[in-house]
Amino acid sequence: MTSLLRTAAHQALLTLAVAALCAPATAAARSAGRPRAMIAGRLSEIVDADGRKDVRRLHRELQNGEATFDVRGRLRVELVLRPSVPPSALDAGRLRAHDAEIAAAGIDVVDVHVAIARLPGLVAALDAELLGARMPSRPTLLGAGKSVSEGADLVAPPEHRVCNGNDGTGAKVLVLDSGFEHWKKSIEDGELPGAEGPITEAGGAHGTMCAQVVADVAPGAKVVPRSVNSYAVFQQLVQKIEAGNADAIDIVTHSVIWVGQSFGRHEGPICKLTDRVRKAGVAWVNASGNSGGGGFWSAVWSDKNGDGKQDIPKPGGKAMGQTLRFFQHGGEIKLVLDWDDYEERKTDLDLQLYRETDSGLELVSESKQAQGILVPTVEQVVVQNAPAGTYAAVIVGKKVKPGLKLRIVHLGGGGDSFSVWNASGNVYDPASCDGVLSVGAVPWSQWKTGELAGYSSHGPTVDGRLKPEVVAPTHVATSVGAFGGTSAACPHAAGALALAVAVTDTAPAALVDALIAAADPIAKALPHPASGFGRVRLDAALSGWRCQAGQTDVACDSACGSVGKGTCGAKCSVEVCAPPPEACDGADDDCDGVTDEGCGADAGGADAGGADAGGADAGAADAAGSPDSGGDASLTPADTAQGDAAADVGSAGKADALASSDGVDAEGAAPPKPALSDGGGCSAAAGGA
Numbered sequence: 001m002t003s004l005l006r007t008a009a010h011q012a013l014l015t016l017a018v019a020a021l022c023a024p025a026t027a028a029a030r031s032a033g034r035p036r037a038m039i040a041g042r043l044s045e046i047v048d049a050d051g052r053k054d055v056r057r058l059h060r061e062l063q064n065g066e067a068t069f070d071v072r073g074r075l076r077v078e079l080v081l082r083p084s085v086p087p088s089a090l091d092a093g094r095l096r097a098h099d100a101e102i103a104a105a106g107i108d109v110v111d112v113h114v115a116i117a118r119l120p121g122l123v124a125a126l127d128a129e130l131l132g133a134r135m136p137s138r139p140t141l142l143g144a145g146k147s148v149s150e151g152a153d154l155v156a157p158p159e160h161r162v163c164n165g166n167d168g169t170g171a172k173v174l175v176l177d178s179g180f181e182h183w184k185k186s187i188e189d190g191e192l193p194g195a196e197g198p199i200t201e202a203g204g205a206h207g208t209m210c211a212q213v214v215a216d217v218a219p220g221a222k223v224v225p226r227s228v229n230s231y232a233v234f235q236q237l238v239q240k241i242e243a244g245n246a247d248a249i250d251i252v253t254h255s256v257i258w259v260g261q262s263f264g265r266h267e268g269p270i271c272k273l274t275d276r277v278r279k280a281g282v283a284w285v286n287a288s289g290n291s292g293g294g295g296f297w298s299a300v301w302s303d304k305n306g307d308g309k310q311d312i313p314k315p316g317g318k319a320m321g322q323t324l325r326f327f328q329h330g331g332e333i334k335l336v337l338d339w340d341d342y343e344e345r346k347t348d349l350d351l352q353l354y355r356e357t358d359s360g361l362e363l364v365s366e367s368k369q370a371q372g373i374l375v376p377t378v379e380q381v382v383v384q385n386a387p388a389g390t391y392a393a394v395i396v397g398k399k400v401k402p403g404l405k406l407r408i409v410h411l412g413g414g415g416d417s418f419s420v421w422n423a424s425g426n427v428y429d430p431a432s433c434d435g436v437l438s439v440g441a442v443p444w445s446q447w448k449t450g451e452l453a454g455y456s457s458h459g460p461t462v463d464g465r466l467k468p469e470v471v472a473p474t475h476v477a478t479s480v481g482a483f484g485g486t487s488a489a490c491p492h493a494a495g496a497l498a499l500a501v502a503v504t505d506t507a508p509a510a511l512v513d514a515l516i517a518a519a520d521p522i523a524k525a526l527p528h529p530a531s532g533f534g535r536v537r538l539d540a541a542l543s544g545w546r547c548q549a550g551q552t553d554v555a556c557d558s559a560c561g562s563v564g565k566g567t568c569g570a571k572c573s574v575e576v577c578a579p580p581p582e583a584c585d586g587a588d589d590d591c592d593g594v595t596d597e598g599c600g601a602d603a604g605g606a607d608a609g610g611a612d613a614g615g616a617d618a619g620a621a622d623a624a625g626s627p628d629s630g631g632d633a634s635l636t637p638a639d640t641a642q643g644d645a646a647a648d649v650g651s652a653g654k655a656d657a658l659a660s661s662d663g664v665d666a667e668g669a670a671p672p673k674p675a676l677s678d679g680g681g682c683s684a685a686a687g688g689a
Contacts, residue, residue: 034082037123038132041375042367043077046135050116063382064367065135068229074099074113078136078232080374081108085129098122106235111136132374136230139256140334140411141178141206142287142487150444151473151488152216155496155536156543163572164503166544168194168218171498171508174249175214175491176226176237177207177256182480183225186212191479192223199225209483210255210491213476217495220502224249228256231269238273241280250501250508252277253494255287255487257428259409260378263340264432264461271433278435283501283508285437285494287486288468289457291426292530294417295410296457297324298425301339301400310395310406313420323354323361323392324408324418331414333383335393337367339406340462341377347404349397351379356390364391382412405462424529426457427467437497437512438468440531441489442522443475450522450535456486458530469532470519472496493536503544511542518542546573560591 039047042065049058068076081087087105090112095101100114100122114122123133180199186192191212199207211223224247228234241249262268274284302311309322333353341347350368354361367379381393393408409426410418431438441453453474459467472489475482497515501508518541519534527533540546547554547568556577558564566574579591584599 035131037127037130038374039119039123040132040134040372041369043119043133043135045369046075047116047119060365063384064365064380066138066380066382067135070101070103070113072113074101074115075119076103076111076113076136076230077119077133078230079110079112079123079126079133080131081110082129082131083108089129090126094125095122098125104230104232104236106232107239109232109235111230111232134374136232137258137260138230139178139228139234139258141204142255142257142290142485149213149216149473149476149478149483149488149492151213151447151476151492152495154444154447154473155492156217156499156538159545163549163570164544165571166499166503167220168495168498168502169220171218171220171250171501172196172222172224172248173214173218173251173253173494173498174224174226174237174247175207175211176228176252176254177210178227178229179204179206180208180211180225180227181205182208183211186479189479191215193219194222196222196224199227203227205480206255206487209478209480210253210487212478212480213483213488213491214253214495214498217492218498218502221495221498231258234258234270234273238276241277241282245280245282249282251283251285251494251497253285253491254430255485255490257287257289257431259336259411259428260338260376260380261429262342262432263338263405264428265463266432266434266465268342268429270429271436274430274433274436278509281507281509283437283497283512284430284433284435285439285490285497286431286433287490288427288431288438288440290455290485290487291409291411291428291457292423293455294421295326295415296407296423296426297409297418297421298405298407301397301402301404301406303397303400308396308398310397312395315419317420322394324394324420325356325390325392326410326418327390327416328386328388329414329416330386330388332412333381333386333391333410333415334412335381335408335410336378337380337393337395337406337408338376338378339404341371341401341404345371345373345375345377347371347377347397347400349377349379349395349400349406351381351408352394352396353381353383354392354394355387356392361392386412386414424458425460425462427459427461428457431457432459432461432465432467434465435509435512437470437493437515438532439486439490439493439536440468440471441474441484441486442471442531442535444473445475447473447535450531452522452530453484453486456489456530460529466527466529466532469516469527470534470536471522471531472536496536496538496542499538499544500542504542514542544572548572558591560588562587562589562591 042061045061046058049061087110090110098114098118098121100112103111103113123130181201182205183199183201186208187195192215194215207225211225214223226237258270261270277284303309304311311320312322312324314321335353337351339347339349348371352366353364355364365381365383367381369375369379371377427438430436440456440458442450443453461467470493472492474488475484476488497511500511516533518537518539520537521534522531549568549570549572551568553565554568554574556564556566556574558577558579562579564577564579566577569575580589582596582598583589584596586596588595
């Protein structure tokens, strides 16, 4: 494809055209002193190309923007509201006057369907309510007889679940995804026993496979599908959870990333939304991403020869060039470039994609948005059904500030590794957000060895935080087909969390630390930047499992709070706990309502300096080994066993509290893993620690 470079005159015409299209509706609006509503970024290119009947340029910009249309051929665009203007301010009648219709209303953005030619008039008419219009921000999906995931029993041991019947009943998981084809058939085939609500079956089966994995791990949990195809829909979901959580969602599982919202410091709008969800007590579980295997490169801006192009090391690293090359086997190319200027947005970089031909490099596509208040620091090039061959990405910039960090990632399919790439630092939002449980991937067949999938994204984040915190199985079976990537790992962790929610009274968001604490380590030094604290695996306490059915002398909490013993019942817990003998410790250990009976003076009536109940002199210890005695304590074997049982309970962490474990401390040492209170009074031997 030949280059479609704009001349200076063409650029001037474009600027004038956009300015005219974005004029305020009234003189009163101008006098108010507020900035005019604008058609920004790629959307302005689409409007201009459509007006000029430039079909090739229009096709390129629609493809780069991943444009979608309704059944009437109207383009979906995002309207950005002015501060303090609610979505309800966009009157349906005024929208209809421009043949526009609301597709989704968020918090400060609203998606509408509108014909491209009628968009300028709509923006002008809504100038008082809008900052402007732009292309919607969209998520990127990750990865690719009754079928049961091979990972289900790896993350939740069946001996823990089967005994007490914990199948996740009482927990509810929201599968926030895209692509729910085969949903109805999955319900009919018994793959989704806890499915709630209908869903439009379109866009592939990615979401359906995620839901099936959750159901395999926690078949009793309710599974709610929700398709998210824009930032406005994302906001809509958060609002619903905040406003009372009418659907009673406990866990959100999200095998999706959002590129172009922040540079990974928890400062972007996506992380603010996940914060609001967690504040409502709902846990958020996210796939870490699939960019660890060669399709990611990060650098600091460098242009030593002053040609306005980023210096990129050639293979071997001994020489510099300006092209980031990769071989594409076909399929979709999706390159996303972003840089660390989301707050000020004063730096403007462009992205060009070339294809290698016999006569040299031929421009295939380019992205040249003008960054500003409505356009974040991101450029994206998309080529669908790309011919096989070698491609080269070029990063262009002018007057770039020194030290600017940038990164580029290939999120399409069918591409080999970049000519130079980074294995770490490639976790994007929401997986990079604080408090979100980020999940890496280990093939289920390599679960015992813990060999990480080569593509599994990992940190640290740009500000040095640990991501992911755990890893879970991937490359598993569903009735729809094989399911891989961190997309498959994520719902395994969500299903395990659902099992824990079902048997505890702890808020789901607070259980995230407990799940991290129960992880089975892979690396010797914890946490590890690639595998976090290790493999997701529910311990006994998180499974609701306390002991083996029929086991005797199981340590337990008596009715009065002392440590007693009992026999493990059919549901893997002690049903009747026998209290211990009185221990002469100032407490009612045997639960008879009397404290320290048979101890000291009560036992033999001796005064403070007299003989004990057995007639020993004042220097001898009493039968209980009282600390008041001057001699050696005399303990019976039963007393010793009782003391050991109590020590076991203490070592099992009976009084431990949940603790945070995210990241590494300032000295670089690994922080301690968080611990979960046993809550069941079980000794370590009984499986309660």
